[in-house]
Amino acid sequence: MEDDLAPRAVLRPKQSHDSTPKKKNDKKAHAPTLRMIPLGGLREVGKNMTVFEYGNDLIIIDCGIAFPDDNMPGVDTIIPDFTYLRENKEKIHGLVITHGHEDHIGAIPWFLQEFDVPVYATPLTMKLIELKLDDFRPKMKSNKLQVVRAGESLTIGPFTFDFIHVNHSIADAVSIAIHTPVGIIFYTGDFKIDYTPTSGVPPADLGKIAALGNEGVLALISESTNVEEPGTSLSELEVGKTFEDIFHRVTGRVIVATFSSNVFRLQQVISTAERFGRKVLILGRSIQNVFEAANKLDYLTYQPNTIIQVNELDQYPPEKIVILATGSQGEPMSALTRLAFSEHKLTEIIPGDTVILSSSMIPGNEAAIYNVINELFMRGANVIYKTLSAVHASGHACQDELKLILTLTRPTYFIPAHGEYRMLYQHAELASLMGIPDDHIAILQNGDILEFSEDGMEFAGYTEAAGVLIDGSGMGDVDELVLSDRLRLANDGVISVMLVIDRLSNRLYGAPIIKASGVIYQSDMKKMISTCQDTVEDMAEQLFKKKKPLDKTMTPDSVSKEVQKVLFDRTRRRPLVMTSVTVI
Ligand SMILES: [Zn+2]
Ligand SMILES: [Zn+2]
Known part of the structure; x- marks a missing residue:
């Protein structure tokens, strides 16, 4: 615990009613602390992953992906940064999953490539994980997948997990209570409370959540997706x-x-x-x-x-x-x-x-x-569609449901999760309104290391958590590049570009010839070919205007790259592009 480290996260300002002095030199302070480290999912909606560590034991909840935005062409997926896990590899006991949405399970193949540890998930969640591993290239398998069910408990090292049934827009979603030597952590995962879900499905297990509240919850980590919506979610x-x-x-x-x-x-x-x-x-x-x-x-x-x-x-x-x-x-x-x-x-x-x-x-x-x-x-x-009619019910709790969870669990500390900054902020406001002291609420960001001990909650530094960009299925080395080329061939076909440069006039000689093969849809093919033609001609025109010699600047490599970039921007396809240039 380093006191000189300025917290990056916003702890809400202290209020006068709470200023218990820290007992730094007390011998209790030497007992291991419980660390919570969000590696993703804070100040964003996506790539949820949270580490819990006590002494030499570490477990992880969820392992999701985020989707790239429009200004990241060529990036398919963003996964959490595993640096902290690599540094603590021998401590990892397993990965526990709340439910089967991509922002919670999407990065599991990459995780399992590096960490051969058990994965615990409910039945449908596990089926979706198996499908995901099977779809991954190279195909993956794990013999350490262990199905758990809502209502069950599981002990891993110093942690005991209760899996608690909640409603969400996917079956088999659970909240997780982690019993640790320092206290109970209640991790909601994505949830809503639906008193009238589809037949055969019970409402969220509020009885169990209330019982945990009576036992005493040290910290509540609650999702914030719909915190801006008053009332309750539609049933x-x-x-x-x-x-x-x-x-x-x-x-x-x-x-x-x-x-x-x-x-x-x-x-x-x-x-x-x-x-x-x-x-x-x-x-x-x-x-x-x-x-x-x-x-x-x-x-x-x-x-x-x-x-x-x-x-x-x-x-x-x-x-x-x-x-x-x-x-x-x-x-x-x-x-x-x-x-x-x-x-x-x-x-x-x-x-x-x-x-x-x-x-x-x-x-x-x-x-x-x-x-x-x-x-x-x-x-x-x-x-x-939605603006016209109630044809969709969100899977995420609105304000009244979030308040109910706060009321039932009565946590000592509160950490809003699963949301952009404004959502985390609003959720912190909500908790504050309900009587949780401001300095017991932490708005974290990915990578923050938060420690719980008998002395309370404090920051202990931070680790890398910027997210790792994934292109195709590769992690970036040469073999993977070859693989991603092959994948591209299989998925998006091959475009060959042939162009002739007239060195004297510094212009293209005739129109570039474009051939496409392996492109799946006919209408795509026409669009791709005309896009390629336009791109090559534009490129030549621009270079001509800038008085750049085409025979030096329009190399097979530069043309292929440009064509690939434009194709991706306009058609979201990434075929292999091969260019041949003839100079006359
Ligand atoms: Zn979800
Ligand atoms: Zn989610």
């Missing part, structure tokens, strides 16, 4: 009612796009379809994966003949069909986007279709989503 029951209303009104096909991991929503759609005598087609790879995983666990109930395959579509009139599709965020490769742009090989939008976007718009995706909505309207579909 899944309300979404069911909205579906019911829509199905009553609609005569054509119904197409519902949602987050593929939202098993409850899949169930709602399937149940509503059954009540209206409609068949359900599941369209899109990720939604099919989740559907199968949930099926294996018996999490879905439906009549076997409700689900149809794509080749059976023609056997039913439009009013008998529901399509459950991926693409609620306007993702370029998703089923809904391909339907909207008539790029789907198997079916297309027909006038009279009703499309329901049953999800929130993740900030940053609005433009892509509205693009898809526009296209759908243009093709004669009616589109129902």
Whole structure:
């Protein structure tokens, strides 16, 4: 514990009623302290990962990814920085997971490549982790995956974990209570409290949370995603009612796009379809994966003949069909986007279709989503999205639910988590309003090292936590680069660019010739080819204007790089680009 280290994080200002002197030289101060180190998830929504360390024992909660923003072309994924874990490798007992969303499990393949430790997760979460490891290149497997269930406890080293059922937009989400030698840490994970979730699912286990509060909670670490929303989150029951209303009104096909991991929503759609005598087609790879995983666990109930395959579509009139599709965020490769742009090989939008976007718009995706909505309207579909109707319920607690958790746990210390700075700040305000002394609230940032001991809570420095950018599947060394080239070949095809430079006029001789192979979609190919042509011609024009000799500046390498960059910016594809230059 270094007192001279200025805390980077904002501890809220001390108030006069609390100033217990620190007992620095007391022998109790020599007992190990409990360290909490967020490696991700603070002042951002994404890549959640938190370390808890006591003496020589260390465990980690969650291991997620964040998605890059638009000004990081070429970056596919951001994972947490594992530096602190590398430095303490021999202490790591395992990774404990709250639920199966990408911002909580996405970085597990990279983690397991370096740390061969047990992973503990609930049944659906574990199925999604297994799918993720299988999808990773190189394919991965771990024989240390251990399924735990809500209601169970698990002891690892000096820590005992209680897994507590909560509601969220994915099945099998849990809050985690960690019993440590210093006290109980209550880690909410992502949660909401739904008193009327889909059938077969109980409301969050408030009884257990209250019991922990009575036992005494040292610190509450609570998610902040919806702290700006007053009241409570919408119940899944309300979404069911909205579906019911829509199905009553609609005569054509119904197409519902949602987050593929939202098993409850899949169930709602399937149940509503059954009540209206409609068949359900599941369209899109990720939604099919989740559907199968949930099926294996018996999490879905439906009549076997409700689900149809794509080749059976023609056997039913439009009013008998529901399509459950991926693409609620306007993702370029998703089923809904391909339907909207008539790029789907198997079916297309027909006038009279009703499309329901049953999800929130993740900030940053609005433009892509509205693009898809526009296209759908243009093709004669009616589109129902959140601003029009209660077709989506958030999976995150609003203010009243957050207050309830604070009331039940009555923590000594409070740390808002899972949110951008303003959300953490608002959540701190909320806790303050509810009587938690200001100097018992810490707004941390990634990498801060916070220590709990019998003396209280204090900062003990910080570690690297800026996040690691991942391009393709590689970590950056040569072998991985080759691998990522191969992946690119498999996914996005090859573009070859041939150009001729007339040295005398310092101009291109004729138009560049572009050939594409292995590009999956025809409409993509046309767009890619014209994009390439424009890029090469623009490049030549710019260099000509700057009086730069083309034969020196338009090298195969520089042309390939430029083309690749523009292609990625405009089409989100990253084919391998090979350029040949002839000078005459
Ligand atoms: Zn979540
Ligand atoms: Zn989350």
